[in-house]
Amino acid sequence: MFHFEPDPVPPLLSRLWLVGCGAMGGALLTRWIEFGLAPAAVTVIDPKPGGLPAGFAGALVKDAGAALALSGPPTMLVLGIKPQMLADIGPSIAAHSGEAPVLSMLAGVRISTLQDVFANASIVRMMPNTPARIGKGMTALFTENARADARAAVEWMADAAGRLIWLDAEEQFDAVTGLSGSGPAYLFRFIEAMADAGEAVGLPSAMARTLALETVVGAAALAAQSDLPPSRLREQVTSPNGTTAAGLQRLDGDGLLSSLMRSTVRAATERSRQLAAAAEGEQTRGGIASPPPQGLLL
Incomplete structure (x- = not known):
């Protein structure tokens, strides 16, 4: 072994x-x-x-x-x-x-x-x-x-x-922060939204959460292990005029999801740049910033 x-x-x-x-x-x-x-x-x-x-x-x-x-x-x-x-x-x-x-x-x-x-x-x-x-x-x-x-x-x-x-x-750090640094929170929210949607169409809360979570875990594992790009994996599970196609049309019709994710990552990236500017400003002023109320530590 x-x-x-x-x-x-x-x-x-x-x-x-x-x-x-x-x-x-x-x-x-x-x-x-x-x-x-x-x-x-x-x-x-x-x-x-x-x-x-x-x-x-x-x-x-x-x-x-x-x-x-x-x-x-x-x-x-x-x-x-x-x-x-x-x-x-x-x-x-x-x-x-x-x-x-x-x-x-x-x-x-x-x-x-x-x-x-x-x-x-x-x-x-x-x-x-x-x-x-x-x-x-x-x-x-x-x-x-x-x-x-x-x-x-x-x-x-x-x-x-x-x-x-x-x-x-x-300079790539700001974009990395917006994508992978903040990214887990986006995915947690997506899991939460999927579970809420399952409950809305009639599933018990616990069952909807389990189905949403395990679907994301399994799909991510498959994407990580496959030689195929995510776009090809998506195509493999999307039959023409089937249930998945109907859901994807609502989720991403006219590029809606791509537009949303671009704006999401862009907002986090811009915030990273603002933090850099603030840190440089406080250093120039000699450390006059007061501690934030939520604490000091990451």
């Missing part, structure tokens, strides 16, 4: 600082530990960690000063805070983390902005998505100056979460 062994943990992850452990940070940390990262190698910096893995045996501290006193300087620094908080807490983190490579999950915050804070660090940007929590995520990566060992460490971390892709240009 085939037994999968994860790649050895890169030496650069021997002292990892995770700044922010909300839902996404916690999901990734869980995967890294399951993939072989020793909890003792991790220091989480977060005054109120909402996503800390159950039974986490690593260190948990409130600020960078405490982290430095407890574990020494990091060999890798991961930023999981909200973009608005970079100007407020970034300088303190930078002052205590030395020249450790930085892996940033901050949506919309460009490398040039990060470099203003972490002047001597090599920086990699990443955009994961929520299926990372079960090892089915899609992570986009980009760097301008990261060393080979930093790239290898980042690839190990992304592999633990699912699949990865290196972008050709940093």
Whole structure:
């Protein structure tokens, strides 16, 4: 029987600082530990960690000063805070983390902005998505100056979460955010809408939900495993003048669905650009932003 062994943990992850452990940070940390990262190698910096893995045996501290006193300087620094908080807490983190490579999950915050804070660090940007929590995520990566060992460490971390892709240009991040970063929410909403529609035509609520969910799961698995493009798979299940054709005509008549998805992804992409501009503005003003009411962490 085939037994999968994860790649050895890169030496650069021997002292990892995770700044922010909300839902996404916690999901990734869980995967890294399951993939072989020793909890003792991790220091989480977060005054109120909402996503800390159950039974986490690593260190948990409130600020960078405490982290430095407890574990020494990091060999890798991961930023999981909200973009608005970079100007407020970034300088303190930078002052205590030395020249450790930085892996940033901050949506919309460009490398040039990060470099203003972490002047001597090599920086990699990443955009994961929520299926990372079960090892089915899609992570986009980009760097301008990261060393080979930093790239290898980042690839190990992304592999633990699912699949990865290196972008050709940093400008692609806004579109990646709008498509795969936000995409799981679109699909969750679609499942919800399908279940509601099934209930509306007479199915019990629980049955409609199961049918909608398993239909999406199965169709996605088929699309992932097939050599055929989605358009061809769609054609195979669509008989002329049949039930599927009738449904598709309502769903996508005159390109309605394509138009809706374009506008949806465009809106999320534009918001990513706005976040980048806001982060650059707050950095220029020296960090005058106040913490958002929903918390600080991703």
